[in-house]
Amino acid sequence: MKLITGAALLAAVSLPLHASDAAVMDLAKKSNCLACHAIDKKLVGPSWQDIGKKYAGVAGAEEQLATAVKKGGKGNWGAIPMPPNATIKDEDARTLVKYILTLR
Numbered sequence: 001m002k003l004i005t006g007a008a009l010l011a012a013v014s015l016p017l018h019a020s021d022a023a024v025m026d027l028a029k030k031s032n033c034l035a036c037h038a039i040d041k042k043l044v045g046p047s048w049q050d051i052g053k054k055y056a057g058v059a060g061a062e063e064q065l066a067t068a069v070k071k072g073g074k075g076n077w078g079a080i081p082m083p084p085n086a087t088i089k090d091e092d093a094r095t096l097v098k099y100i101l102t103l104r
Contacts, residue, residue, distance in 0.1 A: 052103035069093040
């Protein structure tokens with residue numbers, strides 16, 4: 001799998017991606033995830049790579065993070081809370097989280 005930088009995504013630079021990577025990035029854009037998160041650097045929220053590292057091998061991490069995507073959260077990464085994304089489908093939240101957990 002090719003890793004892409006958040007800056008490249010935000011700048012809309014066309015990079016060669018696997019079809020599944022491109023689908024996840026489209027879903028992330030559609031769900032407004034990239035307004036606060038980048039792949040490789042902290043923006044408002046932590047980078048996806050940092051999330052992947054923190055939760056690597058943690059039992060129940062996928063469900064915990066999918067719930068946080070839908071319901072929001074605070075205190076896990078500092079003082080700035082993550083707003084809920086209540087309109088995202090459960091399946092889409094799990095797809096995003098599964099991808100994030102591959103980034104380490």
